[in-house]
Amino acid sequence: MANPATTAPTAAKLPPWAMLGAIFGVVSAASILTWGPIGVSGTYPRFVGAVLRRIVPDMAHANPYLEKMGSLIKPETFLVIGLLIGGFLASRLGGPAATNEAVHTGETTTGKRYRDAFIGGVLIVFGARIAGGCTSGHIISGITQLSVSGLIFAAGVFATGILTAKMLHKGGR
């Protein structure tokens, strides 16, 4: 089967990833036009803040970071809800199947896949909050806006990301 992704992009017939990327570029510019640049990771601490304010209000109000991030009534929260809906709709309306395959050679059981996803989840949000943004806020929106921070963040992400993915796959466990 000829893979359309390997054919050279031309104005007449772009490969699917190029078409999707171009549409995403238009969406990202439209976002800056209508409300602001896209960003996801700040919603995680805002969600933690909303939960803690309900169950341990004293602790929540004493935490300077939670106070700084503020409430969940923010455009970014609605963006994240949109991601959930968009993923659901696109997969139901004939998108690629969501398979649960191993990501590295070491993930020999489903439990190990869940473990890696969980630890990965901790690290990506912790790292993103140190830097003040994630793939969407720093890399997509950041570099789109020509910000120097986005370029530095991307360099860091790909340095350890490539190293980690390669090491986990070749070594096996």
Next chain:
Amino acid sequence: MTLFYALLVGVAMGALIQRVRASSPAMIAQNLRLENLVVIKFMAMTIAVGMILAYLLSLITPMHFDIKPTYVVGVLVGGLVFGVGFGLGGYCPGTCVVGAGEGRKDALFALLGGVVGAFLFTLAFSSFIAPLNKLMDYGKITLADVLHLPAVGVALGLGAIFLGVVYLLPTEVKQR
């Protein structure tokens, strides 16, 4: 109205991420192992089109630009920590939400991990992170500021470079 626009942007973004398979952690791992560059080229395409369009639009209408501060040490350390988690789990904070919408079970573990990571971060912020992020803080600077050139020109130039790199890079890399 702002919240509604953000929701629409989120739905479109989620659908695009799902269609390009960026919400598949196996696909992300292939990209990070440099076996398949679909997601990396998709991102570069997004950035190129976005920057050219956003800065051209800024000539005719006010834009809601929001530049993040460049505190070099914190941004780099954060990126390095993020990369380890990205390589290990195959998810980023947005793609695990898309994956959860698709019905991926491991995405729920990544989401849960993200909430735990955010909680741990709020505990570490005052003592470790805030001092770290004061180091080499250059504020909200852009490439246009650094190069002392008009932003539109830099956006057109860098956008063209990104498009050129996307055109020249192979999509699938033959393994030895």
